[in-house]
């Protein structure tokens with residue numbers, strides 16, 4: 001499966017870099033795991049990928065809020081190049097990490113989507129030399145209960161299983177091959 005590139009172009013760098021570099025790029029040191037979740041049963045089906053992508057393209061609130069990837073069950077979208085720093089974590093350092101969102105709704109297979117999220121996380125670990133100890137839930141940065149279903153241990157998954165699955169992909173070198181780093 002290839003990653004669907006849907007790079008949001010309204011402006012490139014949403015936040016100032018923590019340590020400005022000559023080339024103006026952010027170097028990710030952490031990967032932050034998110035979930036678009038109020039649960040499989042409650043969340044209306046209209047809250048699909050299109051819904052979330054439109055929210056990012058036409059923000060009603062803080063226009064700096066965005067994330068890099070959205071993982072569905074049979075499609076993964078990349079919404080920003082990995083070097084872009086953006087407000088997805090609620091902390092300065094967290095906002096320098098790569099934000100990987102898991103699409104949760106009634107029409108998305110939770111198991112398949114979270115496996116895509118794990119495989120993508122393994123890919124990013126390999127690309128940037130990020131250790132598994134630096135793969136963290138959104139909650140790590142700000143205390144927000146995200147990824148809520150995963151942290152609550154629902155649908156047969158919990159944080160430990162997600163980390164083990166990510167390491168499985170990493171050790172088997174089962175990676176995506178087409179992440180956009182935004183390097184020209």
Ligand SMILES: [Zn+2]
Nearest residue numbers: 034035138146
């Ligand atoms: Zn989150």
